[in-house]
Structures are given as C-alpha cells and as structure tokens.
Amino acid sequence: MASNKEELKLFGMRLSPFVSRVEIALKLKGVEYKYELEKMGNLSETLINYNPVYKKVPVLVHNEKPVSESLVILEYIDEIWKQNPILPSDPYKRSLARFWSNFIDDKCFSAMGKTFYTIDEHERETSIEETKVAIQILENELNDKFFGGEDIGFLDITAVLIAYWLPILYEAIGLKLFTNDKFPKLYKWSQDFNNHPIVKETLPPRETLLAFYIAHYESLAASK
Missing domain, CATH: 1.20.1050.10 (Glutathione S-transferase Yfyf (Class Pi); Chain A, domain 2)
Structure with missing residues (x-):
C-alpha cells in the first residue's frame, strides 16, 4: 500500500483502455490512488502541464512526479511496488x-x-x-x-x-x-x-x- 507520505494520482478517462491498464495494475498490487477525471476534448491545464508532450491520459503522478504512456506507467508501477509482480523475473x-x-x-x-x-x-x-x-x-x-x-x-x-x-x-x-x-x-x-x-x-x-x-x-x- 502507498504510505501516508506518498501521494498518488491517476489522471484518466473512464472509457479509455489505456487508463484501464493502469487501474488494473494498481488494484492488482493493492495500491491506493486518487482518480482525477479528465474530459474528452477539454483536458485540464493540470493534465497538460504534467504531460506537455502528448497532452493525453493516462498520467500517473507519484509525489508530484508525472509518468506518461500506459506501458511505461505499468513498468514504473511494477518497479516501485514489488508486491504481486506483473512482469516476469526472468x-x-x-x-x-x-x-x-x-x-x-x-x-x-x-x-x-x-x-x-x-x-x-x-x-x-x-x-x-x-x-x-x-x-x-x-x-x-x-x-x-x-x-x-x-x-x-x-x-x-x-x-x-x-x-x-x-x-x-x-x-x-x-x-x-x-x-x-x-x-x-x-x-x-x-x-x-x-x-x-x-x-x-x-x-x-x-x-x-x-x-x-x-x-x-x-x-x-x-x-x-
């Protein structure tokens, strides 16, 4: 579980498969997070500031450090939270x-x-x-x-x-x-x-x- 000192936010949209990837990984590992709902066609300035290159969801923000692109986020999650690994050890x-x-x-x-x-x-x-x-x-x-x-x-x-x-x-x-x-x-x-x-x-x-x-x-x- 994320400690009290950690802040974890997921910027996403409910119908996105790429956001679902991140949610599934976090829940498989039992990691708590805050969901920040974005609107299609009307992205928040906060989201754009966190992901100025692609300007899209998902973005995972861990202690104010943003991680973008779903596959990159999955690897980050697996490296930070070791329980219930999703990538093989080999x-x-x-x-x-x-x-x-x-x-x-x-x-x-x-x-x-x-x-x-x-x-x-x-x-x-x-x-x-x-x-x-x-x-x-x-x-x-x-x-x-x-x-x-x-x-x-x-x-x-x-x-x-x-x-x-x-x-x-x-x-x-x-x-x-x-x-x-x-x-x-x-x-x-x-x-x-x-x-x-x-x-x-x-x-x-x-x-x-x-x-x-x-x-x-x-x-x-x-x-x-």
Missing part, C-alpha cells in the same frame, strides 16, 4: 512481455482504429484482415490460462484492448470478429480475464462503452 521472459505488448499497440490497436474510422469498404476490408492476422499471431502465442501463466501479468493487462474493447468496438459497427470459433484460446482467455474480480470491477460498463462507440461511429459516418 530477463528474457520480461523482454517478450514488452515485445508483445508493443505488438498489441503497434499492430492490433492500429488495425482496430483503421477499421473503425474507415468508411471506404475496400480499405475497411483490408484493415479487418490486418486485425485478423494480428489476433491470430496472439492466438498462437497463448499457451497458458493467461499470457502471464496462471496469474494475470503485464501482457494480459496490455491486452485488455483485445479482451474487452475489440469486441465492443466491432459490435458498434456491425461486425463480429472475435469469436470462440475463430480464436478459441484467446476467446477463453478473454472470458477468464474479463471475469477476474479485480478486472471486472475496473472495466467500464459494457452498455456505456457500446453506446459511446455507436454514437461516435454514427457521427463519423454523418460527417463523411
């Missing part, structure tokens, strides 16, 4: 967790975004195929209950983007990609992950997230 396994986490952000998130924001049917089909290829690669990498073995680890937390956000994002635009038939190992992993007590209490309500993406997509389509 250097090689640790490097793999980092590699696949970067893969999720570089390949999976990128393809998901292109699918959601693309109206052109040909371009969308291309991005859907890119997503399938990326998800299949992850499917092939999963050999235990979780990517971290029997317990949730760094890569599982990173992959909340796949476990929770991807199916909802695709449902919002009328697509169904992430199914038990197509990706049986990942699908079961996602169910175990989403239903983990700490993860479950951290994730935003499904109905709220789906309604947000439907409204956002309809707005995008209307503006084309």
